[in-house]
Amino acid sequence: MFHGSGLFALLLMVLEWTRPGLSSPLRPICDLRVLNHFIKEAWDAEAAMRACQDACNIATNFTAPLTRVDFDDWEAMNIEEQAQEVQSGLHVLNEAISSLQASNQTDVLQSHIDASISNIASIRQVLRSLSIPEYVPPTSGGEDKEMQKVSSISELFQVHINFLRGKVHLLLANAPVCHQGVS
Amino acid sequence: MTKMRSDRLKIVFMLCLAFITIGGQHFESKVAQLLRDETEDIKCFVEVKDLTCFWEEEEERNNLHDQYTFTYSYENKNKMACVVSSLSLLGSNKTVFFCKLPKTPFFTPLDVQVFRDGRVLYSRSLNAENFWFLDPPRNLTVMTSGKEGQLNVSWLPPLLKYIDDSLIYEVRYAVEGSNMGKVEVIKVSTMLVLLGLQPYTRYKVWVRVKPDGVAYKGYWSAWTEPVLGVTQPSGTCFLMLLETKNLFLLKKLWPDIPSPEHKFPGLFTIYKGDFKEWMSQNNGSMWGRSVHVYTEELPSPLEVLSEVSLTSHGTSQREERQAVEEDKEKESERSDSGLTDRWQEPPEAYCLVEQLRALQENPESLSQSLLLQSHDTYVTLNQNSQGDDERQVDDVFEETLPLQMLFTTAGRMSLNTSHSDLGSLQQSSGSGRLSSQSSFEYPNHTWPPKGPGYAYMAVADSGVSMDYSPMSSSRIAALGRHRMYTNDYKNEIFLHKWPLSGQHTQSGSESCMGPGW
Numbered sequence: 001m002f003h004g005s006g007l008f009a010l011l012l013m014v015l016e017w018t019r020p021g022l023s024s025p026l027r028p029i030c031d032l033r034v035l036n037h038f039i040k041e042a043w044d045a046e047a048a049m050r051a052c053q054d055a056c057n058i059a060t061n062f063t064a065p066l067t068r069v070d071f072d073d074w075e076a077m078n079i080e081e082q083a084q085e086v087q088s089g090l091h092v093l094n095e096a097i098s099s100l101q102a103s104n105q106t107d108v109l110q111s112h113i114d115a116s117i118s119n120i121a122s123i124r125q126v127l128r129s130l131s132i133p134e135y136v137p138p139t140s141g142g143e144d145k146e147m148q149k150v151s152s153i154s155e156l157f158q159v160h161i162n163f164l165r166g167k168v169h170l171l172l173a174n175a176p177v178c179h180q181g182v183s
Numbered sequence: 184m185t186k187m188r189s190d191r192l193k194i195v196f197m198l199c200l201a202f203i204t205i206g207g208q209h210f211e212s213k214v215a216q217l218l219r220d221e222t223e224d225i226k227c228f229v230e231v232k233d234l235t236c237f238w239e240e241e242e243e244r245n246n247l248h249d250q251y252t253f254t255y256s257y258e259n260k261n262k263m264a265c266v267v268s269s270l271s272l273l274g275s276n277k278t279v280f281f282c283k284l285p286k287t288p289f290f291t292p293l294d295v296q297v298f299r300d301g302r303v304l305y306s307r308s309l310n311a312e313n314f315w316f317l318d319p320p321r322n323l324t325v326m327t328s329g330k331e332g333q334l335n336v337s338w339l340p341p342l343l344k345y346i347d348d349s350l351i352y353e354v355r356y357a358v359e360g361s362n363m364g365k366v367e368v369i370k371v372s373t374m375l376v377l378l379g380l381q382p383y384t385r386y387k388v389w390v391r392v393k394p395d396g397v398a399y400k401g402y403w404s405a406w407t408e409p410v411l412g413v414t415q416p417s418g419t420c421f422l423m424l425l426e427t428k429n430l431f432l433l434k435k436l437w438p439d440i441p442s443p444e445h446k447f448p449g450l451f452t453i454y455k456g457d458f459k460e461w462m463s464q465n466n467g468s469m470w471g472r473s474v475h476v477y478t479e480e481l482p483s484p485l486e487v488l489s490e491v492s493l494t495s496h497g498t499s500q501r502e503e504r505q506a507v508e509e510d511k512e513k514e515s516e517r518s519d520s521g522l523t524d525r526w527q528e529p530p531e532a533y534c535l536v537e538q539l540r541a542l543q544e545n546p547e548s549l550s551q552s553l554l555l556q557s558h559d560t561y562v563t564l565n566q567n568s569q570g571d572d573e574r575q576v577d578d579v580f581e582e583t584l585p586l587q588m589l590f591t592t593a594g595r596m597s598l599n600t601s602h603s604d605l606g607s608l609q610q611s612s613g614s615g616r617l618s619s620q621s622s623f624e625y626p627n628h629t630w631p632p633k634g635p636g637y638a639y640m641a642v643a644d645s646g647v648s649m650d651y652s653p654m655s656s657s658r659i660a661a662l663g664r665h666r667m668y669t670n671d672y673k674n675e676i677f678l679h680k681w682p683l684s685g686q687h688t689q690s691g692s693e694s695c696m697g698p699g700w
Contacts, residue, residue: 036397039398066258067290068258069289069291070289071232148258158292162290162310165312165399167290173345173348174345
């Protein structure tokens with residue numbers, strides 16, 4: 001009898017643990033100070049890369065998102081369009097910065113690169129907590145969001161900071177979940 | 184020549200009008216500030232959602248805005264032109280040319296250029312979101328806080344949708360009339376409580392705003408117009424005023440009824456008020472007992488001086504008053520309404536000033552004023568011995584006498600007369616403590632007046648100085664005919680003059696009389 005109840009408890013624990021397809025919902029992270037922290041680190045990375053100049057001049061092209069924001073145009077977009085623009089941009093940025101990890105950089109620059117990758121992942125978690133739609137890669141033949149080409153690490157990190165300050169900040173600051181019940 | 188000047192003035196006027204129309208009320212001031220502070224040739228700022236760039240040129244006859252071309256480009260796109268406007272600065276021989284972008288791109292590098300006669304004059308690359316130049320905060324309000332040394336400051340943020348979560352404010356405050364001020368920085372919130380301020384002081388407050396530098400950057404806005412606020416008086420003064428007022432009302436409603444019973448043990452309980460019988464039974468024993476009975480009740484005569492005419496008084500009065508002032512500085516614990524501790528604290532100078540100011544402004548309200556101190560069982564002594572038309576009919580002050588008395592305690596003034604005599608207030612200062620119970624004997628006309636306009640009365644604590652000295656029966660009878668109010672009167676002013684009741688007993692009545700205490 002004892003063995004029966006013990007097995008039953010163990011089974012419950014295993015089932016609870018391996019509950020498939022269900023993740024506990026994240027509490028909405030509406031505090032902009034979280035994003036501001038990542039933006040400040042992006043400022044530091046951009047300043048470090050700008051000072052790097054010749055040492056960081058890798059002869060390669062990076063695909064990076066467009067960062068330009070027109071407030072009237074942005075306001076005219078719905079939340080799904082805004083989310084798609086942000087999520088695709090983060091995806092592309094992540095790929096571009098991640099490609100630098102393989103390059104031979106100084107420890108200081110490498111730390112900035114690692115921090116930027118980590119922060120992008122954290123920002124995605126924040127967006128998930130706000131029920132922002134996830135990134136959907138374009139289907140074959142479909143048009144992706146307009147991108148740009150950058151030819152230096154310094155320029156890449158300028159795109160990085162501008163993207164976080166602009167589109168990401170606007171999306172988080174006006175997330176519907178954070179303004180529910182507010183007229 | 185006259186026509187040319189007239190035409191020119193019209194142009195300047197129209198340009199200024201257009202200037203004001205195109206920009207806001209703060210536009211010109213922003214341009215002026217950036218002309219002073221910004222070193223770039225092309226100076227740019229964002230007011231609401233659009234970027235404005237301008238540059239300055241020496242005023243020349245043929246220096247028209249048509250010669251200039253302003254272009255901007257971003258994201259490697261083709262350059263776009265912007266319409267150039269111009270205006271002449273008042274009081275200057277320079278002309279400002281400016282362009283307001285019709286659709287400003289944010290969060291991307293923007294390349295701007297100025298051409299004159301086809302040649303690049305100036306160029307610059309900037310991000311528009313880094314050059315916010317906001318209007319000052321609106322509706323600055325300064326309210327008195329309910330707590331000492333605090334002011335509540337609040338304002339409204341600039342009317343911008345996306346940037347309001349990314350603003351910081353600077354609050355500047357200074358005592359009115361002072362050039363020394365302090366600054367507090369606050370993020371996002373549009374209210375602030377200023378702490379550590381001087382009590383009962385007028386302060387000027389200003390506020391300005393700028394982006395916090397994370398998502399947005401920019402210049403400090405202009406300061407708001409100053410707003411005045413007044414801090415509350417200190418708690419001691421305020422509570423004292425409040426307590427005084429409350430206790431005054433209490434005294435009015437429930438006056439202390441003096442009772443001589445404790446000074447005459449058994450007089451009313453055993454002898455039913457027969458004083459003669461009481462004396463005959465206690466005469467011998469009282470002498471021996473007086474030392475033991477009254478050791479804790481040191482006789483403390485009270486000298487009452489008229490304040491009718493201070494200038495005509497001789498030095499004797501000043502000496503007496505000075506002695507009173509010196510004695511009043513010696514304070515001791517007393518058990519009463521709990522004001523003891525507060526009364527022990529030295530009053531704030533401004534509290535006294537405010538009381539005096541209130542006196543000056545509204546002297547007729549003195550009888551109901553807040554100056555009446557709880558511990559002062561004051562005696563309304565009318566100037567006229569009889570039929571005083573100004574006599575205040577009040578049950579509390581039945582024992583009125585034809586004198587006006589002024590008590591001064593711990594630097595504060597209490598005056599219970601409609602004759603506000605600030606001169607007497609200023610001269611009669613000092614500290615002293617009077618219990619709420621006063622023991623008086625008023626042998627009317629016992630003490631002859633010392634001089635014209637001067638009435639002197641010695642009010643002695645009952646029992647010791649006068650009651651137990653050898654008295655004739657006639658005097659006893661005279662005392663018995665008069666009302667005797669024997670509230671315990673402990674006037675610490677004269678405490679040191681009566682070290683032992685025994686000595687006092689021996690000194691007899693003469694120690695209670697005369698001005699030379």
